[in-house]
Amino acid sequence: xxxxxxxxxxxxxxxxxxxxxxxxxxxxxxxxxxxxxxxxxxxxxxxxxxxxxxxxxxxxxxxxxxxxxxxxxxxxxxxxxxxxxxxx
Numbered sequence: 001x002x003x004x005x006x007x008x009x010x011x012x013x014x015x016x017x018x019x020x021x022x023x024x025x026x027x028x029x030x031x032x033x034x035x036x037x038x039x040x041x042x043x044x045x046x047x048x049x050x051x052x053x054x055x056x057x058x059x060x061x062x063x064x065x066x067x068x069x070x071x072x073x074x075x076x077x078x079x080x081x082x083x084x085x086x087x088x
Contacts, residue, residue: 002065002074010084013056016047018085023047025076031067033077044077 008014026033026044033044035053042049055061065074
C-alpha cells in the first residue's frame with residue numbers, strides 16, 4: 001500500500017473540474033484508490049465522493065493506493081496536485 005499526503009495548491013480548491021480530473025486519472029488504474037480528509041474517507045474513483053470532501057486551498061488530503069499498479073496510480077494523482085490541476 002502507498003500513502004501520500006497531498007496539499008491542494010490551486011486557489012479554487014477541489015471543485016467539479018479537478019474532481020473530474022482525479023476520477024478520470026484514478027479510473028485508468030486497477031488499484032483501489034481512496035482519499036482521506038480528516039475522518040472522511042472517499043473512493044477516488046467517485047466524483048461525488050471527491051466533491052463531498054469540500055477540500056479547499058492549502059488543505060491536506062491523504063491518498064491511499066492499494067493494488068497491482070499502486071505506485072503508478074499514486075504518482076499520477078500526485079502529479080495532478082503538483083500541477084494545480086492545470087488551472088494556474
